[in-house]
Amino acid sequence: MEELRILLQKILNKDLQQIILSNSRNPEQIQKVKIRPVLIRDELLFQETRYKGTQVFHENYTAAQMTDGICAALQEQFRQGEFTAKSLQATALVSKKGKLTLKVKNNGASKAGKSTAPEQEDLQVLSHNRTKHYILEEGKPVDFLVGLGVQTPDGRVTKARFDKFRQINRYLEFIEDVINELPTDRTIRIIDFGCGKSYLTFAMYYYLHELQHRDIQVTGLDLKTDVIKHCNELAEKLGYDRLKFERGDISTYEGTDVADMVVTLHACDLATDYALDKAVKWGARVILPVPCCQHELNRQIKCDSLKPVLKYGIIKERIAALLTDALRANLLEQQGYETQILEFIDMEHTPKNLLIRAVKKGSMRPKHSTDIRTVEEMLHVMPTLDKLLNNK
Structure with a gap:
């Protein structure tokens, strides 16, 4: 699990997009877990969403707590983990004998050397009032959305159809x-x-x-x-x-x-x-x-x-x-x-x-x-x- 801990220490920050733990050993207890970063009272935390039958539970944890929790979950409850951050994507697979295999794919050159907006602006998007990340993104034209009048040809969501745009993404x-x-x-x-x-x-x-x-x-x-x-x-x-x-x-x-x-x-x-x-x-x-x-x-x-x-x-x-x-x-x-x-x-x-x-x-x-x-x-x-x- 040491390799997994190193990965988590690298991605459990503001650049994390999502972690999904799935393929439960006991679906009657917990079927799936999703994890994302949130900013609460200026503190960076990680929100865990657990799916149990028809119920959904939410808890917020620090990076250290989340690291321990994910490692324990893959040892005891789940056989698969999907990790998505700005800099990389990774998959963890656990065999029936408990052996963990980790595959990591970098997403290209790091942005560390580039001029970026201030740190505070990066954290702002993690707040509970942040701009939502959609499956169909704003600013990227999608042919059927343009054809139905939800987007302009350059990908801008029309003001009158923004609620429809949100509904479409929720459905997806x-x-x-x-x-x-x-x-x-x-x-x-x-x-x-x-x-x-x-x-x-x-x-x-x-x-x-x-x-x-x-x-x-x-x-x-x-x-x-x-x-x-x-x-x-x-x-x-x-x-x-x-x-x-x-x-x-x-x-x-x-x-x-x-x-x-x-x-x-x-x-x-x-x-x-x-x-x-x-x-x-x-x-x-x-x-x-x-x-x-x-x-x-x-x-x-x-x-x-x-x-x-x-x-x-x-x-x-x-x-x-x-x-x-x-x-x-x-x-x-x-x-x-x-x-x-x-x-x-x-x-x-x-x-x-x-x-x-x-x-x-x-x-x-x-x-x-x-x-x-x-x-x-x-x-x-x-x-x-x-x-x-x-x-x-």
């Missing part, structure tokens, strides 16, 4: 987190239900195909003929030959019988349930829905114990929406998926929506059926997704 972070779940030995088949104007569909294609060089076939589906026509024209203009758009309804779509990833971002009310049912029956490895307009349970929910709360219409509506998505996540777990419910900025509809991230990990889980049924009986509800998945 979700894609980045699941990319290793997708096949590498064949074409990845992706269906995007309710793609609308397709900002995020184009972003997904660009990230997976142009940046990650994955072999993909993406189909965007929507009901609006004019939108489909425009999107196909733009895809053709950009040379995105593995991206196509079709007019169709989610519940009746029969264009494929298999899919590796299914995305549904603006499918209102029951349309989300039909999309999830399709995704499960296609055997999708990854499902990413952002539901909206969850009205079904609002019409059904009855619970004497909650009468004092449910008598307020707006409270009942919000509780019903949250219950709808929680039950959807549990129904996906019943089908063998690991699920998380995350916040997603959605500029098209409500200011903040929830994204359900579901990754296929195993077979049916009967225990979940009992738990779901208990909640349904207590609230006197029967979600459409339950009926579709379980033939009720």
